Amino acid sequence: MSTTELTGRLARPARWRLPRRQVPVLVSLALLLVMYAIGVSQYRAFSNIQVIFNVFIDSGFLLVVAVGMTFVILTGGIDLSVGSVVAMTAMVSAALLREGMPSALVLLIALLIGPTLGFLMGCVIHFFEIQPFIVTLAGMFFARGLCTWISSVSIPITDGFWTGAAQERIRIGENFVTVSVLVTIAVVAVAAYTLAYTRLGRNVYAIGGNPQSALLMGLPVGRTRIAVYTISGLCSAIGGILLSFYTLSGAPLIAVGMELDAIAAVVIGGTLLTGGAGYVLGTVLGVLVLGVIQTLITFDGTLNSWWTKIVIGGLLFAFIVLQRLLGFRKK
Amino acid sequence: MSDWRTRLPAVTGHRLFWPVVALVLLLVANAIYRPSFLAVEVKNGHLYGSLVDIVRLSAPLILVALGMTLVIATGGIDLSVGSVVAVSGAVACLYISRQPDQNSLGSVLVALAIALGIALLLGLWNGTLVAVIGIQPIIATLILMVAGRGLAQLITSGQIITINSDPYRMIGVGHVLTLPFAIVIALAVTLLVALLTRRTALGMIIEAVGGNAEASRLAGIRARRIKILVYVASAACAAVAGFMMTANVSSADGNAAGLWVELDAILAVVIGGTSLTGGRFSFGGTVVGALLIQTLTTSVYAMNIDPQTSLLFKAMVVIAVCLVQAPAFRARFRRRRSRGAAPAAPVGENRKEQVAA
Numbered sequence: 001m002s003t004t005e006l007t008g009r010l011a012r013p014a015r016w017r018l019p020r021r022q023v024p025v026l027v028s029l030a031l032l033l034v035m036y037a038i039g040v041s042q043y044r045a046f047s048n049i050q051v052i053f054n055v056f057i058d059s060g061f062l063l064v065v066a067v068g069m070t071f072v073i074l075t076g077g078i079d080l081s082v083g084s085v086v087a088m089t090a091m092v093s094a095a096l097l098r099e100g101m102p103s104a105l106v107l108l109i110a111l112l113i114g115p116t117l118g119f120l121m122g123c124v125i126h127f128f129e130i131q132p133f134i135v136t137l138a139g140m141f142f143a144r145g146l147c148t149w150i151s152s153v154s155i156p157i158t159d160g161f162w163t164g165a166a167q168e169r170i171r172i173g174e175n176f177v178t179v180s181v182l183v184t185i186a187v188v189a190v191a192a193y194t195l196a197y198t199r200l201g202r203n204v205y206a207i208g209g210n211p212q213s214a215l216l217m218g219l220p221v222g223r224t225r226i227a228v229y230t231i232s233g234l235c236s237a238i239g240g241i242l243l244s245f246y247t248l249s250g251a252p253l254i255a256v257g258m259e260l261d262a263i264a265a266v267v268i269g270g271t272l273l274t275g276g277a278g279y280v281l282g283t284v285l286g287v288l289v290l291g292v293i294q295t296l297i298t299f300d301g302t303l304n305s306w307w308t309k310i311v312i313g314g315l316l317f318a319f320i321v322l323q324r325l326l327g328f329r330k331k
Numbered sequence: 332m333s334d335w336r337t338r339l340p341a342v343t344g345h346r347l348f349w350p351v352v353a354l355v356l357l358l359v360a361n362a363i364y365r366p367s368f369l370a371v372e373v374k375n376g377h378l379y380g381s382l383v384d385i386v387r388l389s390a391p392l393i394l395v396a397l398g399m400t401l402v403i404a405t406g407g408i409d410l411s412v413g414s415v416v417a418v419s420g421a422v423a424c425l426y427i428s429r430q431p432d433q434n435s436l437g438s439v440l441v442a443l444a445i446a447l448g449i450a451l452l453l454g455l456w457n458g459t460l461v462a463v464i465g466i467q468p469i470i471a472t473l474i475l476m477v478a479g480r481g482l483a484q485l486i487t488s489g490q491i492i493t494i495n496s497d498p499y500r501m502i503g504v505g506h507v508l509t510l511p512f513a514i515v516i517a518l519a520v521t522l523l524v525a526l527l528t529r530r531t532a533l534g535m536i537i538e539a540v541g542g543n544a545e546a547s548r549l550a551g552i553r554a555r556r557i558k559i560l561v562y563v564a565s566a567a568c569a570a571v572a573g574f575m576m577t578a579n580v581s582s583a584d585g586n587a588a589g590l591w592v593e594l595d596a597i598l599a600v601v602i603g604g605t606s607l608t609g610g611r612f613s614f615g616g617t618v619v620g621a622l623l624i625q626t627l628t629t630s631v632y633a634m635n636i637d638p639q640t641s642l643l644f645k646a647m648v649v650i651a652v653c654l655v656q657a658p659a660f661r662a663r664f665r666r667r668r669s670r671g672a673a674p675a676a677p678v679g680e681n682r683k684e685q686v687a688a
Contacts, residue, residue: 078469124650129659131607133408133469137594138649145643152637252639260477273470306484306585313478320466320474 024270055291060184061242068235076275077132083258084143089240094155094250103161118233122226154251208275346604389625390517391572396599398568406609407468412569414479416589419570420577433496454566458559483585503578541609
């Protein structure tokens with residue numbers, strides 16, 4: 001064995017090895033591309049660009065919620081309240097609009113409720129050391145109860161600003177997107193920037209990696225932990241507004257189980273549920289994977305909706321086993 | 332006087348003190364609102380009354396929560412119980428609906444056996460993911476929670492399967508020895524599990540695994556096997572609860588059966604003072620927790636409040652009970668109260684509590 005061979009062998013892995021943290025995201029990307037390719041090869045209409053835009057239009061609110069969830073999961077926590085907060089935001093805006101309140105004020109109030117609830121939950125989690133699971137579960141019950149307390153039936157929205165935002169079509173060449181898609185992209189961009197380039201983002205990763213070390217390093221663990229639940233609340237509130245644009249109503253039982261979809265999207269996007277590793281971009285891919293599955297099943301027509309759940313369960317399994325194989329061992 | 336002083340903290344400090352107080356308060360509030368609430372009467376040799384109803388309706392929750400207690404004691408969590416409830420109910424109802432004679436006891440027993448077998452397999456799947464592959468319990472069971480719901484709908488083909496079988500209905504609404512059969516089942520299972528865990532070393536072993544799986548393995552406990560066992564037990568409990576729920580309405584709905592029961596069960600366990608971090612458990616607490624949740628739901632119905640709005644009350648009770656039980660919360664208050672009076676005494680008390688926890 002010559003020296004050149006040896007150095008070549010040593011150098012090659014160093015040059016070609018992918019950063020292990022990014023492998024799950026790349027796998028999600030590959031999965032998305034494969035699924036899209038299957039769609040295109042099976043159905044001619046699938047290759048229409050509008051199909052992709054529709055995925056964004058139909059799951060924009062889920063994407064926003066999942067981005068908030070990414071922050072929470074990165075710190076090693078979990079937020080079960082997101083679906084209920086989405087419903088509550090839509091419900092409160094619908095009820096206030098019915099009372100004839102100006103839409104700008106309604107928007108402000110609706111966007112404040114979610115973060116407030118998130119802030120309170122974060123405080124309880126941090127100061128009283130109760131598990132996030134239980135606290136956000138209580139938050140979920142609280143928000144859902146509040147929805148039905150406001151009204152047990154769906155409230156339609158007829159406000160000019162809301163209908164305008166719902167019906168506005170922004171043309172891109174032959175195709176179009178809605179206002180919601182632009183809001184979604186803005187949220188994703190801000191979130192990705194925050195996580196990657198700000199002090200808050202660094203703290204989030206540090207706490208998820210090891211809260212003890214983060215504390216010993218003098219990082220503001222408490223403040224960051226409360227902040228992520230507040231961010232998740234804010235994202236849920238924005239998601240709620242987008243959902244009310246989408247359905248033009250506030251219904252007490254809408255978005256039931258959305259927290260599961262959001263968690264699934266985050267996991268499929270390659271974020272570790274123990275915290276410390278993951279990207280907003282991965283979450284975007286995760287939501288797109290869920291959206292494309294839905295679209296494929298709709299295009300097929302013979303498959304029933306429950307196959308979506310079974311496929312999502314299978315994907316969850318595959319991605320979690322993948323994370324294990326890549327050796328992210330953590331207790 | 333001094334006797335009263337030493338005993339009071341012992342009583343208020345007990346794990347079950349606050350849940351029991353909350354339960355009694357709820358019952359008293361109900362009795363004031365509707366004096367007939369506490370009445371229990373015997374009609375045709377069967378017990379009737381609001382209290383009996385509450386216990387009967389909480390039977391499935393008690394069962395699911397029992398299994399959940401075992402899982403949580405090992406430091407895990409089982410989110411899939413709701414889906415197991417749906418799957419087992421769907422399988423049993425599907426089998427019975429295919430039989431020529433739905434009233435035959437034999438075919439009902441076969442249906443129960445098949446459904447229970449499938450539930451055990453699902454439990455084994457969860458246990459394997461957690462103990463052998465080493466996936467975090469919350470995620471491992473999330474897989475089955477999502478996929479199991481789809482599976483249940485697949486089994487029922489998205490329809491609601493209605494059956495007309497007296498022996499099956501018996502599980503949900505029948506009576507045995509004046510008591511509703513559901514209560515008898517819940518009682519029997521509770522006693523059985525309590526005997527198995529508290530009269531043998533099994534309970535200790537489970538707590539050891541929950542306290543420190545690695546240390547217990549080094550001490551010669553087969554931690555892996557114990558972990559698989561608790562998930563299988565949890566699935567079995569959920570399956571029996573599924574039979575009860577579907578028998579109650581004589582139909583199986585893959586979509587709605589057992590929806591959110593996992594959350595209620597986890598709440599019951601936590602209210603009962605079993606810590607989510609594992610290492611110790613209390614069946615008494617779990618049963619009190621389940622009764623508390625069901626009493627809350629029933630009283631909200633009785634007061635003509637929208638059932639969904641009852642979630643508001645549930646949220647408040649959960650937060651109140653959890654806060655009162657949280658060591659951090661207690662320590663904060665004790666410190667504040669004692670800052671003026673006697674700073675020395677509560678310190679010792681605090682330390683004792685931390686050791687116990």
